Amino acid sequence: MRLVELSRSEHRELRIRGDRVEASAAHQHLIPIVVGEFRKAATQYPIVFAKHPETGRFAPYVLSGLGVAENLFWSGTELDVAYVPLNVRRQPFYVRMDDAPDASAANVLCIDLDHPCLDPSGTRTIVNADGSDSAYLKEILAILGELVAGRTATEQFIAALLSLDLLAPIMLDIVLEDATPLQLQGLYGLDEERFRQLDAAQIASLWQSGYLDLIYAVMIASGQIFKLIRLKNQRIALSRAWQGNAS
Amino acid sequence: MERPIRSICIVGGGTAGWLTAAIIAARHASRSGCGLEITLVESESIGIIGVGEGTWPTMRSTLKKVGISETDFFRECNASFKHGAKFARWVTGQASDFYYHPLMLPEGFPSLDLAPYWMKYSEAQRDAPSFSNAVCFQEAVCELGLAPKLITTPEYAGVANYAYHLDAGRFAGFIREHCVRKLGIRHVVDDVTEVISSDTGAIDSVQTRKSGRLGADLFIDASGFRSLLLGETMGVPFVDRSDVLFIDRALAVQVPHDHEQSDIVPYTVSTAQKHGWIWDIGLQSRRGVGYVYSSNHTTAEAALAELRAYVGDKHRDLQPREIRIACGHRQVFWKGNCVAVGLAGGFLEPLEASALVLIELSADMISTMLPATREAMPIVAERYNKITQYRWDRIIDFLKLHYILSRRTDSAFWIDNREPKSIPDSLQEQLELWRYRTPGDQDFTSNCEMFPAASYQYVLYGMGFRTDTRHQAFDSDIGGAKRAFAQNETLKARWTKTLPKNRDLIDKIKTLGLQKI
Numbered sequence: 001m002r003l004v005e006l007s008r009s010e011h012r013e014l015r016i017r018g019d020r021v022e023a024s025a026a027h028q029h030l031i032p033i034v035v036g037e038f039r040k041a042a043t044q045y046p047i048v049f050a051k052h053p054e055t056g057r058f059a060p061y062v063l064s065g066l067g068v069a070e071n072l073f074w075s076g077t078e079l080d081v082a083y084v085p086l087n088v089r090r091q092p093f094y095v096r097m098d099d100a101p102d103a104s105a106a107n108v109l110c111i112d113l114d115h116p117c118l119d120p121s122g123t124r125t126i127v128n129a130d131g132s133d134s135a136y137l138k139e140i141l142a143i144l145g146e147l148v149a150g151r152t153a154t155e156q157f158i159a160a161l162l163s164l165d166l167l168a169p170i171m172l173d174i175v176l177e178d179a180t181p182l183q184l185q186g187l188y189g190l191d192e193e194r195f196r197q198l199d200a201a202q203i204a205s206l207w208q209s210g211y212l213d214l215i216y217a218v219m220i221a222s223g224q225i226f227k228l229i230r231l232k233n234q235r236i237a238l239s240r241a242w243q244g245n246a247s
Numbered sequence: 248m249e250r251p252i253r254s255i256c257i258v259g260g261g262t263a264g265w266l267t268a269a270i271i272a273a274r275h276a277s278r279s280g281c282g283l284e285i286t287l288v289e290s291e292s293i294g295i296i297g298v299g300e301g302t303w304p305t306m307r308s309t310l311k312k313v314g315i316s317e318t319d320f321f322r323e324c325n326a327s328f329k330h331g332a333k334f335a336r337w338v339t340g341q342a343s344d345f346y347y348h349p350l351m352l353p354e355g356f357p358s359l360d361l362a363p364y365w366m367k368y369s370e371a372q373r374d375a376p377s378f379s380n381a382v383c384f385q386e387a388v389c390e391l392g393l394a395p396k397l398i399t400t401p402e403y404a405g406v407a408n409y410a411y412h413l414d415a416g417r418f419a420g421f422i423r424e425h426c427v428r429k430l431g432i433r434h435v436v437d438d439v440t441e442v443i444s445s446d447t448g449a450i451d452s453v454q455t456r457k458s459g460r461l462g463a464d465l466f467i468d469a470s471g472f473r474s475l476l477l478g479e480t481m482g483v484p485f486v487d488r489s490d491v492l493f494i495d496r497a498l499a500v501q502v503p504h505d506h507e508q509s510d511i512v513p514y515t516v517s518t519a520q521k522h523g524w525i526w527d528i529g530l531q532s533r534r535g536v537g538y539v540y541s542s543n544h545t546t547a548e549a550a551l552a553e554l555r556a557y558v559g560d561k562h563r564d565l566q567p568r569e570i571r572i573a574c575g576h577r578q579v580f581w582k583g584n585c586v587a588v589g590l591a592g593g594f595l596e597p598l599e600a601s602a603l604v605l606i607e608l609s610a611d612m613i614s615t616m617l618p619a620t621r622e623a624m625p626i627v628a629e630r631y632n633k634i635t636q637y638r639w640d641r642i643i644d645f646l647k648l649h650y651i652l653s654r655r656t657d658s659a660f661w662i663d664n665r666e667p668k669s670i671p672d673s674l675q676e677q678l679e680l681w682r683y684r685t686p687g688d689q690d691f692t693s694n695c696e697m698f699p700a701a702s703y704q705y706v707l708y709g710m711g712f713r714t715d716t717r718h719q720a721f722d723s724d725i726g727g728a729k730r731a732f733a734q735n736e737t738l739k740a741r742w743t744k745t746l747p748k749n750r751d752l753i754d755k756i757k758t759l760g761l762q763k764i
Binding site: 051052053055056057058076131162165167169186188 | 398
């Protein structure tokens with residue numbers, strides 16, 4: 001990764017291949033999301049929580065694989081799924097958060113010059129012929145805006161969950177069709193038992209802050225684990241068939 | 248008529264008093280309505296000794312149980328992580344002479360005992376790794392100055408088993424805050440002027456200068472070396488154990504770090520000297536260093552010179568504090584309605600950080616064994632005394648082991664320490680067993696043991712003790728042993744690469760905090 005500040009003049013010639021954007025997630029089993037995405041994400045993936053390796057802070061993720069660096073939705077050319085998280089769609093652009101007292105001035109738009117979607121054969125550019133922002137860049141800016149705005153809301157939601165002891169480690173006790181046990185560690189989910197013990201005042205406060213919707217989205221999304229298991233078993237069956245053919 | 252136990256009065260506001268208060272309150276005070284009333288009297292005029300700066304891993308469960316956050320503990324107590332102890336110059340006295348007593352059990356222990364395999368291996372190969380390095384990954388982690396966990400590891404959990412180094416003064420204050428604010432303990436700051444006994448010989452109350460008489464059903468003596476209640480009032484004599492352990496003086500000094508970001512050594516260093524040994528404990532802001540020695544073998548001036556040589560010329564202006572210590576304990580620990588914890592019960596040199604753990608164990612026992620009525624108290628007292636005496640004896644055995652395995656001949660201190668008459672029979676018997684068989688859990692049959700067989704292995708084989716395993720009956724499982732040695736190498740490779748520096752993790756914990764889950 002080579003992040004540099006995006007310059008509309010210096011980078012005007014850059015060409016971006018939209019079909020390669022999703023490739024960056026081909027080996028991601030966890031993709032970070034913000035609370036604004038929970039509803040859509042819940043229709044496709046389990047939503048889990050994990051700690052940032054550098055800070056130990058919790059963040060929400062969609063679970064897209066059952067092994068480290070495995071994305072079961074990756075078809076080889078694209079993510080075969082009805083909702084692709086903002087953190088994938090914004091590639092190869094990033095927002096660098098500088099340590100400045102004025103947060104709004106501290107957000108710097110950057111581009112990853114090492115990203116595989118930067119290619120002369122690409123059709124997308126960041127500026128139009130007249131130098132104005134392209135529709136593509138405007139779309140990217142909207143996505144990044146959503147991510148930046150969602151960051152604080154997401155942190156607040158996590159803090160609320162922690163203060164009510166609503167997060168608990170997930171024990172994935174799944175044996176796949178080829179009898180391999182799963183080894184995913186460090187995932188956390190909602191402690192539903194604890195949630196059911198909350199009193200009316202606590203529930204009312206969750207409802208007022210809009211967190212109740214998010215909690216239900218996470219709970220409903222937990223059933224998506226069965227989709228991942230199905231996809232994983234399909235992969236196993238495919239590779240078996242392939243090996244059968246080969247021998 | 249039965250007399251229920253409703254109130255406890257603790258005399259003494261050092262670590263022993265406050266830690267005991269917290270442990271008992273966490274268990275009893277939550278029983279709504281019928282909870283115990285706990286009062287702690289802290290003297291206005293007497294300071295705390297604060298010698299205990301190293302803990303056992305038990306402190307993690309103790310703090311968790313009393314409801315303290317590990318993050319707060321690191322923020323308030325100048326605390327750091329401890330993987331175990333490194334003993335330098337204990338065997339030959341050479342500069343290259345050292346071994347580790349890590350806090351993790353050897354790989355596979357106790358279902359698999361690697362010691363006899365290591366013994367054979369190290370006989371066959373001159374450059375074989377040390378025992379602790381062959382069976383445990385902590386020595387490698389220690390040598391790199393790494394912490395025992397990651398920022399993602401929850402509070403009180405560890406990648407490696409760990410304990411703490413802490414600032415005893417700050418720790419007492421920290422626990423006090425928690426006791427007063429969260430656990431509802433009554434805090435009386437006043438001097439005890441008189442202890443009033445009833446005609447049955449029990450303690451009725453303590454008279455204070457300004458706060459009147461404080462009565463209670465049970466009195467806990469945490470008054471330090473003075474042993475005001477158990478020793479002075481109840482007349483329980485002190486049992487001197489200096490026939491086994493010779494150390495009777497400590498010279499303690501606080502050494503500042505070279506700079507704010509100096510590495511913090513993640514283990515206790517104990518360096519043998521001519522007439523004793525020097526402890527070196529890394530805290531966030533300083534090191535606690537002290538020379539414990541035998542005044543029968545050297546003079547205060549000579550000891551001071553040895554300590555100065557250790558801390559270096561740079562710190563020659565530091566003024567060490569001298570503490571006179573008497574090695575031993577009270578003849579009983581619980582008499583009538585009075586039980587002593589901490590220094591009031593006794594003292595041993597801090598070679599294996601036994602002071603704080605004994606407080607935890609005592610408080611736990613008082614808390615769980617606490618009888619419902621005064622009538623049942625003698626039964627509990629007798630059991631408590633038996634267990635506590637057993638624990639002191641086992642610690643004394645284990646401390647003595649370090650001395651008798653030394654081959655140092657540079658002073659009468661070391662030579663006298665190997666005099667057979669100074670070695671307890673219980674320890675001599677064990678050593679006779681271990682000449683031909685490696686220590687195992689079968690050699691430690693009480694459920695109140697202090698040190699596991701693994702600790703004996705680390706010290707014995709770390710100090711070059713040889714067990715002749717030719718006649719040892721064990722289920723030979725060479726495949727299993729090879730796998731365990733290989734597993735240790737795998738863990739060593741993984742964790743030496745992944746664990747952060749001790750200082751870096753502590754800084755991170757202070758700014759970001761650890762998660763509770």
